Amino acid sequence: MQSVGLYGKKYIDLQTRKRNVELADEDHVIVKVKACGICGTDINFVRDWEEDYMPLGHEIAAEVIQTGKNVKNVKAGDRVIVEDCTMCGICASCKSGHPEFCRNMYDLEGQPGMGQYLSVRFNCLDRFEGLDFTVACLTEPTAVSLTSVLNAQIPLGGSVAVLGPGPLGLLSARIAKLSGAGFIAVTGLAADNPREKARLDLAGKWGFDLVIDCSSCSTEEEIKKRFPQGVDRVIVSAPPGGIYDALKIIRFGGIITFYGLHFGGKSKVELDVNDLIFRKITLKPTFAEPAINFPAAIEMLKQGLIPANDLITHSFGFDRAKDIMAAIVDGSEPVIKAVLLPH
């Protein structure tokens, strides 16, 4: 069947392409995408990516339309999350309980999650019930945030600073709290930026212990007032340079986890190895490939632990995609999470 989908590159250069979607083989499934969130990585692409147009969108909630002959785990009508990058289930890593290190992954085969239909292998799908599609498309960012929290190994009652108030930052902060953190700080740069202001406001509404607007005060000062030795953990949900701030506020023996990429040339940091050693600071990245912890994320959404409707401030069709993305880039609108409804 015909499917319209979205591709993009620098600078907010979007293309809507139409392609034919059919069952790639008897292990595949055709799904109708019902909702697909915009991720920071999509924004990175349309702001900084200089090479060929990238297919956009990987936070996908969908309905099964048609299944290949060999498919047994889902049937037409099922609600599913589509993982954009899936463990193979048969390699040495997968068979040893480490799917996070699988290198034989299944992916979207070049299709944009921000499209109308997709043909994907059966094992890329996580079935769910009892969730709206719009809420359900938060599964991917919830899972990434959950993984960052697990990577951070937060001690019960520990103090955590989350740098960056985007959807992943807010979710990471929330899940850190749910997982037993005793104190959560969230930082952002509000000033006159409506996007950033909306996000910091939500951090306040969600009751984090400290919300720092970096435009009017210093993260380091605010943290050190409360934790003179620094916080136990920092989650950098911001561009790579955020690691410099993290190093200023992390305690002796702390862990910094980070997942903020930059494609426009600002991905490097200079670190003092003596300092890392003398202060026993561990740097541990979080990366979303392959998909990990989607079932747990679905469960958290179903239990209402993530107030999805606070996060999802905008939904839109293909016609408004460019405007929404531009607004996220320049911060001119109070967008937290925006979701494409492709039908």
Place this chain on the structure above:
Amino acid sequence: MQSVGLYGKKYIDLQTRKRNVELADEDHVIVKVKACGICGTDINFVRDWEEDYMPLGHEIAAEVIQTGKNVKNVKAGDRVIVEDCTMCGICASCKSGHPEFCRNMYDLEGQPGMGQYLSVRFNCLDRFEGLDFTVACLTEPTAVSLTSVLNAQIPLGGSVAVLGPGPLGLLSARIAKLSGAGFIAVTGLAADNPREKARLDLAGKWGFDLVIDCSSCSTEEEIKKRFPQGVDRVIVSAPPGGIYDALKIIRFGGIITFYGLHFGGKSKVELDVNDLIFRKITLKPTFAEPAINFPAAIEMLKQGLIPANDLITHSFGFDRAKDIMAAIVDGSEPVIKAVLLPH
């Protein structure tokens, strides 16, 4: 194609059945079994199992003969280990990095590993190179032993007692040593039993620090001479009652892991909960389903870390199966690991 296979029940009541093996579906693979080891569980079945005949054999090294249309991970001619019980790769446990808790496993579909041909799903296979089939069929017991060692969380330089000198016990002891244990004791009951004597002799040959023949001395006394507070870990590679011995020799805060089953009515133990609490003793079982750590086990065999030829004392065809099993049950022959060569 026609395949002869072995089934058994109490008391050493074996049946050789002929069945037709063909591709069950396009995800399946037909393999020619080249070697299949006898496991203690097989012996348990033929000694104690009172219900219907059980298919025997699950330590399987084979060659791929024919592949279903959808199969991509192996091709005819490949050497493979056949897992008798395989993680699904798509459930919540598998997708969360815990295949060991998968409950949607693929199995041998009622076929005996001690057979000539099998039709199994593609994901049950682990490809290998550079190993004889006879050696390769040690993959399963090596993986089970490796899992028991991982479950025991042996501290570097720690002391470990392995109760029971069967193939799994010997492998567990060896892998415990490889993984950094500082002291290994192996116990067994030799007396005039040639089977047990051969096994204890091999424990000696492999250089474990202490080999205890329980027929002539007390495990507790021998251990306490060297470790008055007890050993750090005990691996019970013996029937359930071995846990009583384990409790006598484990130190404060120690871990006992165990995998010895009994089907003849002796599976229960009486434990003093006060004692477990006051001494902080953890009981952690090891169970082989689903298959875990097969790739790591293959790697250990390939690196020569497991002297397979010391372990494999007997190979046999269908005609001698009953004699071999009887000899293992009654201990009349110096059998350590016996391997069926079904062609």
Place this chain on the structure above:
Amino acid sequence: MQSVGLYGKKYIDLQTRKRNVELADEDHVIVKVKACGICGTDINFVRDWEEDYMPLGHEIAAEVIQTGKNVKNVKAGDRVIVEDCTMCGICASCKSGHPEFCRNMYDLEGQPGMGQYLSVRFNCLDRFEGLDFTVACLTEPTAVSLTSVLNAQIPLGGSVAVLGPGPLGLLSARIAKLSGAGFIAVTGLAADNPREKARLDLAGKWGFDLVIDCSSCSTEEEIKKRFPQGVDRVIVSAPPGGIYDALKIIRFGGIITFYGLHFGGKSKVELDVNDLIFRKITLKPTFAEPAINFPAAIEMLKQGLIPANDLITHSFGFDRAKDIMAAIVDGSEPVIKAVLLPH
């Protein structure tokens, strides 16, 4: 100085003895006990202990009165928790980061925590500020509960059943929730027992997901309705026999942690080892010696994460000690936690 203290044995046979307390040596500190909670172990002693009178009380909040010449970590006037059993800080276990396995512990030197004054070594003290003494004496049970939760290794969003609604059970349930459990059930036997009823009522007030009165329904049925495969973790805050219930409701691969002792002959359980193996059930006890996690427990109390005043239903002087203990034993009063104020 003169100090009155409490000793007890079966059956609710209490003695108040007067003894002289002075600095045992220059490493010691004299503290004035301000509050000391009654623990289930104290109740076990006065109900079941047949040998010599035991000194009672080990949940101690106190004020420093006098310090030995070598003591530098506290000074007169400081508020402190007195650990009843303290890691040495210099043995191989302590120097390897495993104080939980220290066997050279410092203790109360035969003094009852339920006394007016104590002479204890400096390292048995944890300084605190900003807490009432009555609240502060919950540090020990909070730390024990916290340790049980850590031992249970609860997965984020996991399901937990706490068997037994005593103070430790309620605290364990609360801390399990704080540490990220997604579902908490608490069980107890209310019927016409005011003690048990008060405790189950508090479980309801604290918002646990399921509170089961075993007098009117089956724990197994209630759990299986919601979790047909069983719960992820069980914390047995009940006598040893509670492990039988735990085994009925634990899922494949689950962990049971337990800390309920019995001194009256009911400490044994009969376990089917086959079942533990086939279901991969780990049994991991929790024991309070030496004191672990007291600083974290103080922090949780200070942050208000434990609603102490809900738990502490009774305070009393020496004159009412016997009545209170009798009421706890027979359940005739709605006692949750009772605290001795010895001055």
Place this chain on the structure above:
Amino acid sequence: MQSVGLYGKKYIDLQTRKRNVELADEDHVIVKVKACGICGTDINFVRDWEEDYMPLGHEIAAEVIQTGKNVKNVKAGDRVIVEDCTMCGICASCKSGHPEFCRNMYDLEGQPGMGQYLSVRFNCLDRFEGLDFTVACLTEPTAVSLTSVLNAQIPLGGSVAVLGPGPLGLLSARIAKLSGAGFIAVTGLAADNPREKARLDLAGKWGFDLVIDCSSCSTEEEIKKRFPQGVDRVIVSAPPGGIYDALKIIRFGGIITFYGLHFGGKSKVELDVNDLIFRKITLKPTFAEPAINFPAAIEMLKQGLIPANDLITHSFGFDRAKDIMAAIVDGSEPVIKAVLLPH
């Protein structure tokens, strides 16, 4: 009593000072230093340190001469290792099982380990028997290496590259092997440097799987020949710039641990955060303060797991200290570990 001790700064500027050593207080112990190894950090000081003279030496084996009145753990005549930096045993970190994060450490109080006598607090001492003092002074580097191996969390059978063949590198490699690594590579820069050549030769003698002389070949090429995806773990026992090499040879999802300092201005590295994220590379430093794992290190030496006599190539008195240090700096002598015998 009078004690001669060694201090140093840039460039190989040594001072021998005489000071009076007496019991600092009743918790202290006077020890007679019998052997003190030269560590890479000492060499760093005499090569690069521009500020005031630093006391040298912290790998100390000694005999107890006199004990303060409160000291109970050792007595005159005991053989002891002197930790240069010791956990307090009573802070929140120590009482929570994390002495590695203790910030209230006891130290050598400004005394050089390369001295004749020291007055140290009782808790800085680890008693040992059955070891020569010269061998025993390897306890500290063995413990540091052991800690680096534990930090690296090497999977059983995993591949490890150790960059730098100094005593710590050789020990780390050896302990990595003991703890279950399947493949060990050690790198160094031999060329015409007798020091480096001696070290690489010992790596060969100890049987590591691959010894790379970087003067004649590329670490990356040699590793990639055998492990096209890179090795599981890298231990950087080299100056900070070694991290660049580590990043070239680490596999997806690998861990790099590092402990090489630089005081002469070369402590910074520039890292690409995108790359760390995309490849899931964790950076985890190892630092020797406070002392951790000394008891385990003593045990390893006693069990003969560390061939101490291969490592200790030189012993010397105060008169030859400068020559030895100069030779280590310029590589002109085949020194691996050199030990001061101060009497």
